[in-house]
Amino acid sequence: MHSRRRIVAAAAAVLLAPMIAVPVVGSAASAKPLGSSIAVDWQRTANRTIYTEAGSAPPLGALYLAFTSLAVHDAATKAQRHGMHAAAAAVATAAHDVLVEYFPASGAALDTDLANSLARVRDGAKQDAGVAIGAAAADRMIASRVDDGRFDPAYVYSKPPAPGVWQPALGGAMALPWLGYVDPVVHIRPVFLDGPDPITSAAYARDYDEVRAVGEVGSTTRTSDQTAIAQFFANNPMVMYRTAVCDLLAAEPLGLLPTTRLFARIDAAVVTSFIASWRLKYEIGYWRPFQAIAGADTDDNSATTPQDNWVPLVTNPAYADYTSGHANATSPFAQVLRRTLGDDTGLVLRAGPITRSYATLTALEHDALNARIWGGLHFRDAMDDGYYLGHTTADRVMAAVH
Structure with a gap:
């Protein structure tokens, strides 16, 4: 399990590093709404993690995109009453935690992405509240998908050859039959x-x-x-x-x-x-x-x-x-x-x-x-x-x- 405390500390380091540019009031970057900007960033990150790094087939990747997006929306909905900074932290944390759960090989890159997102959240108390809300949303999604039928070996396509019936290539099998x-x-x-x-x-x-x-x-x-x-x-x-x-x-x-x-x-x-x-x-x-x-x-x-x-x-x-x-x-x-x-x-x-x-x-x-x-x-x-x-x-x- 990745330590959220470590990631939050890394976010603070990003803010303090003199060679790293961060949004400032009046900059072009600050013109974009914080929460929606981070939400879009994490959709790009999900694409990268699921398809570029893991090489998932389109239908399989669609499952993990749905897990991520539904958890993110759950987090955003629950965090909005705490303000935009909390909601932004919640969105980033929910996306990070869901993706790390299913794609642990991308964990280091995802940790860096989360640290960069949290570095944009200036209010420490709001950040803490948002992180907790996002983590809880991710945990709910992950728990709901235990034993959900993914990769169930019971499904093996085996229709006998006949006119009108699809057959896999010789020696092959149907992709994702479950x-x-x-x-x-x-x-x-x-x-x-x-x-x-x-x-x-x-x-x-x-x-x-x-x-x-x-x-x-x-x-x-x-x-x-x-x-x-x-x-x-x-x-x-x-x-x-x-x-x-x-x-x-x-x-x-x-x-x-x-x-x-x-x-x-x-x-x-x-x-x-x-x-x-x-x-x-x-x-x-x-x-x-x-x-x-x-x-x-x-x-x-x-x-x-x-x-x-x-x-x-x-x-x-x-x-x-x-x-x-x-x-x-x-x-x-x-x-x-x-x-x-x-x-x-x-x-x-x-x-x-x-x-x-x-x-x-x-x-x-x-x-x-x-x-x-x-x-x-x-x-x-x-x-x-x-x-x-x-x-x-x-x-x-x-x-x-x-």
């Missing part, structure tokens, strides 16, 4: 979906023909811009979206509670969508386009034409088609942000040196949805139903998380 059965982070009414199109249906044949033509690595139907979009959105969307929102809120700050509430709602909606989707992937196990195209002569659908040696533009992950995991990352995020700040919220997404700017969330969703078809990863039905799942889940989470 995710659909993990305890929820927030309790909402489940979203009902009608399931994937039967492989004998006309709707399936339409989706089949679309992805077969546009999703192949050597497609002559897909435009160069569509290719670029498909490849861009093959990067981790969780990292891109969170970074973009942090950049937005750094430039145009919200208050502390609106900031912590926004991230808590986004993360709760995203991970709730992932949980629902992974249960469908595990229980239905609907095949992906590359398997469908290879096995079209077995689907009993006269409207589908087999194509030998069909290879998708983007490498497929180790789980089934329905519903789209990428849709679970994108649509709840966009819906919470849309309902909070408006559809005309502009975001700049970055993947390495490449950037794409979106003036509206609808435009971002359009590209993100179609990217998975242009990349040969999904049938359109898996995308459309995934977006319905994400939007509806977001609406219900927003009503539950205050």
Whole structure:
């Protein structure tokens, strides 16, 4: 267990060190609200810890982002009556303690981050109160997730081969098969979906023909811009979206509670969508386009034409088609942000040196949805139903998380 007393002492050292710049009254740094600034900083830290340092898969990382953001919002809500300095200390401590619990290898970096945050809190009594509140919020979250079903070995995907059934690569396995059965982070009414199109249906044949033509690595139907979009959105969307929102809120700050509430709602909606989707992937196990195209002569659908040696533009992950995991990352995020700040919220997404700017969330969703078809990863039905799942889940989470 990391010593909070040691970290607070380190914060004091940061304040006293002559070579370290700290915010002063009248500086550009002090123009940004203390609490919301620290809250955004810790969202960047969570991104770094979970995805850059730990290398978590997007759906797995979504769980830990939700643990962190919900604990932070709990801390901010309880600390606000003690003033902004206490609330800022509470936010930093809650985020630090949750992340250290699940990512102990990042402990030293997180300790430094916390010391830097606490160094910005000038009132010692308020800092102490905030640290205690943040630590308690983290402890509540951590205790609530004991035996929550993460990494449960009982779930092993083993559907027998058949037309329409997804199969892992030879010698491989389904990624995160337990995710659909993990305890929820927030309790909402489940979203009902009608399931994937039967492989004998006309709707399936339409989706089949679309992805077969546009999703192949050597497609002559897909435009160069569509290719670029498909490849861009093959990067981790969780990292891109969170970074973009942090950049937005750094430039145009919200208050502390609106900031912590926004991230808590986004993360709760995203991970709730992932949980629902992974249960469908595990229980239905609907095949992906590359398997469908290879096995079209077995689907009993006269409207589908087999194509030998069909290879998708983007490498497929180790789980089934329905519903789209990428849709679970994108649509709840966009819906919470849309309902909070408006559809005309502009975001700049970055993947390495490449950037794409979106003036509206609808435009971002359009590209993100179609990217998975242009990349040969999904049938359109898996995308459309995934977006319905994400939007509806977001609406219900927003009503539950205050």
